[in-house]
Amino acid sequence: MGDLLRLTQVAKRFSGLEVLKDISFEVAEGEVLGLIGPNGAGKTTLFNIISGILKPNSGRVVFASKDITGLPTHRVSRLGIARTFQIPQPFAEMTVLENVRATLLFSNPRPEGKLPRDAKEICEMVGLGGRLEQPAGSLSAPEKKRLEVARALASSPRLLLLDEFAAGLTLSESSWASEMIKSLSKDYGVTIVWTEHVMKILMRSVERVLVLQSGEVIASGTPAEVVKNELVLKAYFGGKPA
Amino acid sequence: MLLAELVVLGLAYGLLFGVLALGLTLIWGVMKVVNIAHGDFVIVGAYSSYWLFVLAGVHPILSILFTAPFGFGLGIIVYLGLVRRVVHAPELMSLFLTFGISTLISSLLLYIYSPNQRAISVTFPSINGLGVVLPGNVAIAAAYAVVVATLLRIFLTKTYWGKAIRAVTEDSSSALLMGINPEAVSMLAFGIGVAIASSVGSVVMLLQAVYPTGGSEFTLLAFVIVVLGGLGSPFGALLGGIVIGVVDNVASLYLPAAATPAIGFIILVIVLIVRPSGIMGAKGR
Amino acid sequence: MSPLKLTGFTLTRRRSAEMAVILVLLALLLVAPTFFARISVLFFILNWIVLAESFNMFAGLTGYVNFGHVVFYGVGGYVSALLMVNAHASPYVAVIAGGLASSLLALGISLPTTRLRGAYFAIATLSINEAFFVTFDSWDAVGSAPGLSLPISYYQPVVEYYVMVVVAIACVLSMYAISKSKFGIALQAIRQQEVTANSIGINAAYYKSLALVFSGFFAGLAGALAIWQITFIDPPSAFNVTITVTSISMAMLGGLGTVIGPVIGGALLYELTDLLGLSYPFIHLIILGVIIVGVVLVIPDGILGASRRVLTKVRGRR
Numbered sequence: 001m002g003d004l005l006r007l008t009q010v011a012k013r014f015s016g017l018e019v020l021k022d023i024s025f026e027v028a029e030g031e032v033l034g035l036i037g038p039n040g041a042g043k044t045t046l047f048n049i050i051s052g053i054l055k056p057n058s059g060r061v062v063f064a065s066k067d068i069t070g071l072p073t074h075r076v077s078r079l080g081i082a083r084t085f086q087i088p089q090p091f092a093e094m095t096v097l098e099n100v101r102a103t104l105l106f107s108n109p110r111p112e113g114k115l116p117r118d119a120k121e122i123c124e125m126v127g128l129g130g131r132l133e134q135p136a137g138s139l140s141a142p143e144k145k146r147l148e149v150a151r152a153l154a155s156s157p158r159l160l161l162l163d164e165f166a167a168g169l170t171l172s173e174s175s176w177a178s179e180m181i182k183s184l185s186k187d188y189g190v191t192i193v194w195t196e197h198v199m200k201i202l203m204r205s206v207e208r209v210l211v212l213q214s215g216e217v218i219a220s221g222t223p224a225e226v227v228k229n230e231l232v233l234k235a236y237f238g239g240k241p242a
Numbered sequence: 243m244l245l246a247e248l249v250v251l252g253l254a255y256g257l258l259f260g261v262l263a264l265g266l267t268l269i270w271g272v273m274k275v276v277n278i279a280h281g282d283f284v285i286v287g288a289y290s291s292y293w294l295f296v297l298a299g300v301h302p303i304l305s306i307l308f309t310a311p312f313g314f315g316l317g318i319i320v321y322l323g324l325v326r327r328v329v330h331a332p333e334l335m336s337l338f339l340t341f342g343i344s345t346l347i348s349s350l351l352l353y354i355y356s357p358n359q360r361a362i363s364v365t366f367p368s369i370n371g372l373g374v375v376l377p378g379n380v381a382i383a384a385a386y387a388v389v390v391a392t393l394l395r396i397f398l399t400k401t402y403w404g405k406a407i408r409a410v411t412e413d414s415s416s417a418l419l420m421g422i423n424p425e426a427v428s429m430l431a432f433g434i435g436v437a438i439a440s441s442v443g444s445v446v447m448l449l450q451a452v453y454p455t456g457g458s459e460f461t462l463l464a465f466v467i468v469v470l471g472g473l474g475s476p477f478g479a480l481l482g483g484i485v486i487g488v489v490d491n492v493a494s495l496y497l498p499a500a501a502t503p504a505i506g507f508i509i510l511v512i513v514l515i516v517r518p519s520g521i522m523g524a525k526g527r
Numbered sequence: 528m529s530p531l532k533l534t535g536f537t538l539t540r541r542r543s544a545e546m547a548v549i550l551v552l553l554a555l556l557l558v559a560p561t562f563f564a565r566i567s568v569l570f571f572i573l574n575w576i577v578l579a580e581s582f583n584m585f586a587g588l589t590g591y592v593n594f595g596h597v598v599f600y601g602v603g604g605y606v607s608a609l610l611m612v613n614a615h616a617s618p619y620v621a622v623i624a625g626g627l628a629s630s631l632l633a634l635g636i637s638l639p640t641t642r643l644r645g646a647y648f649a650i651a652t653l654s655i656n657e658a659f660f661v662t663f664d665s666w667d668a669v670g671s672a673p674g675l676s677l678p679i680s681y682y683q684p685v686v687e688y689y690v691m692v693v694v695a696i697a698c699v700l701s702m703y704a705i706s707k708s709k710f711g712i713a714l715q716a717i718r719q720q721e722v723t724a725n726s727i728g729i730n731a732a733y734y735k736s737l738a739l740v741f742s743g744f745f746a747g748l749a750g751a752l753a754i755w756q757i758t759f760i761d762p763p764s765a766f767n768v769t770i771t772v773t774s775i776s777m778a779m780l781g782g783l784g785t786v787i788g789p790v791i792g793g794a795l796l797y798e799l800t801d802l803l804g805l806s807y808p809f810i811h812l813i814i815l816g817v818i819i820v821g822v823v824l825v826i827p828d829g830i831l832g833a834s835r836r837v838l839t840k841v842r843g844r845r
């Protein structure tokens with residue numbers, strides 16, 4: 001299968017501070033790519049650039065053979081890239097169901113997409129079936145994270161960007177998350193890029209990992225390879241094996 | 243020579259404008275509230291100085307000793323009674339609230355003192371140097387601005403509370419972790435912001451006539467400067483003030499008098515379009 | 528500001544009661560000139576309702592404050608006055624042209640400003656007012672400071688009143704239609720979380736522009752109608768910040784973001800300020816200030832929101 005997403009030499013500065021330096025990588029159609037990196041490594045910034053919230057200072061972002069660099073967010077979304085926010089940002093006054101319905105209303109489903117187009121079904125998929133009529137603002141923190149996924153799925157994405165999705169979840173919740181993400185990729189054919197701080201959660205569900213540090217990709221490979229990488233051990237795990 | 247004179251004049255006015263904007267940016271930095279009543283506090287200070295002068299013969303410069311602490315107290319009262327309650331509400335609410343406070347102040351002044359303009363005539367001898375003449379009152383205003391900016395700088399860099407204000411401005415969540423009381427810092431910042439506005443009012447009495455609803459012009463001026471310098475940046479505010487002061491005065495040489503009020507607006511729109519985060523960058527540094 | 532039910536609207540018993548009240552009010556408005564001598568009072572109540580509702584159409588739905596609302600009113604007034612004075616246009620044409628001119632202006636203002644977030648947008652709109660006042664005050668082609676007077680032949684109070692009724696109904700119905708439509712849902716999403724709205728495929732800048740265009744259109748009609756009634760326009764009356772302050776307080780008092788709130792707020796506040804304004808100059812401004820501050824602190828969702836809250840509490844207790 002070909003590449004669904006390709007970044008070439010993407011760089012981003014915030015008032016002189018280089019947050020991303022020369023980032024290049026590809027994501028194959030159907031792949032689940034993990035992206036790990038410590039606080040401030042630039043993971044969220046990278047997602048913001050892919051989803052059009054920020055424009056890179058240089059470099060290109062190509063999605064499904066289309067150059068989407070600097071395209072406005074709503075158009076990126078309608079091309080089939082959905083994201084969750086690290087800090088959940090639901091429409092707080094709408095109910096869970098309304099959050100998902102609003103997304104369905106503005107999304108642009110692909111004819112070949114397999115994801116459900118029914119709000120209730122999507123909510124049930126992420127385990128929010130019992131919270132349909134609750135205002136999103138009153139959900140618990142883990143429930144808000146589920147709603148982030150529900151909303152992202154409602155826009156029928158080809159590519160799903162998950163920003164620190166499992167961080168702060170309990171053990172059982174995060175193993176639910178791994179299972180769901182695996183199923184999204186296997187059963188629904190969604191390509192996924194998933195960032196986390198820590199390796200452990202990613203290990204079981206991703207095929208390939210990129211390690212981002214201070215805005216640079218310092219290693220890549222299977223989870224098992226990356227964990228053994230000298231550079232990663234030194235730079236990221238502070239010298240000690242994970 | 244006229245050009246050089248206008249540049250010097252612009253610099254002097256610009257320093258005063260910059261200090262005016264400092265008050266606004268300090269409040270924004272700490273609590274992310276845009277104080278639309280900022281200019282109305284200038285008018286409150288100006289009226290206080292006017293009456294102190296007319297009734298008790300107190301010199302406007304001397305009356306700063308009253309208007310500054312009075313503004314500080316007023317700011318704290320307004321913060322505790324009103325503003326505090328919208329700091330965590332949607333931004334819309336704090337905009338409406340300070341707009342309401344602005345309406346309230348100007349309409350009270352209008353009701354009590356009538357719409358008439360008030361002016362006092364105190365003149366300082368003008369200053370001559372290098373062939374440039376600077377009116378004495380403007381020089382005094384600039385001197386006031388330099389003193390306030392210096393005091394504020396010392397306060398912000400050397401004292402605990404000053405450092406706390408800076409810490410909250412830069413990153414409120416980690417400031418919280420450092421054990422800084424955000425409520426106290428907000429109260430202090432609001433008090434200082436209003437104290438600056440109201441003492442600028444005393445100085446304004448030396449330069450021009452004032453009237454109850456004139457506050458919006460000062461608010462707008464401060465906004466233009468703050469937007470230019472980047473919301474939340476004290477240094478940006480001073481620099482922005484000087485830029486506006488010089489541009490405004492020099493432009494008056496080439497443009498008809500009627501166009502001058504539009505200059506600030508034009509600068510504002512251009513800056514907002516080209517660089518919404520201000521000339522000092524995203525975080526104003 | 529209750530969340531929109533995306534399921535669509537159902538005619539409940541409460542709704543039909545509301546409908547009945549509205550129909551009675553409408554009937555009263557239509558027959559008012561036959562028994563009420565001072566229809567100019569009714570005219571101005573409706574004019575203020577349109578101003579408050581059109582402010583609400585943008586601010587209430589998007590969550591952005593337009594502190595330059597009066598500019599739409601002033602430009603609408605000026606365009607219609609110019610058409611009547613210079614081109615002897617039919618007043619109907621002039622009024623519609625006033626509305627269209629303001630919606631065009633709204634589009635122009637929105638292009639650079641809808642990219643601005645929150646406070647920056649508010650600041651930009653605050654400065655627009657001043658710029659328009661200064662321009663019109665020194666522009667000879669539009670009468671500059673002395674202003675313009677309409678020929679006496681245009682004065683037809685009863686006709687003006689009925690046109691005002693039609694415009695007011697159109698304005699409230701538009702607000703209703705917008706808030707129930709896909710457009711309204713987009714605006715709700717933008718108000719609650721703009722970044723998320725963009726990321727689910729909503730073109731926030733476009734929808735905000737459109738909302739401002741609607742707001743400008745109705746405020747422009749209000750300005751044109753007011754000039755038709757007053758027969759005179761000059762910069763201080765056309766670009767009077769007090770008009771923005773009043774529209775804001777009316778919309779907020781009734782309930783920002785609701786359909787009926789500005790109608791209630793407009794009617795109540797007009798009566799109040801009219802009564803007080805007659806006997807004490809400037810005191811109505813103090814009252815407007817108190818109302819804005821008070822509503823923000825005590826009932827941020829306005830009379831309508833607060834009474835709904837009280838009602839549900841009472842019902843819950845039974």
Ligand SMILES: Nc1ncnc2c1ncn2[C@@H]1O[C@H](COP(=O)(O)OP(=O)(O)OP(=O)(O)O)[C@@H](O)[C@H]1O
Nearest residue numbers: 014019037038039040041042043044045046086524
């Ligand atoms: N809008 C901004 N303006 C200035 N600096 C920013 C901005 N956004 C992010 N940064 C800086 O860029 C760097 C990378 O931030 P980013 O949020 O992308 O990191 P991250 O890898 O997602 O970290 P975390 O694990 O904490 O989420 C940080 O140093 C951050 O302070």
Ligand SMILES: [Mg+2]
Nearest residue numbers: 043044045086
């Ligand atoms: Mg992050």
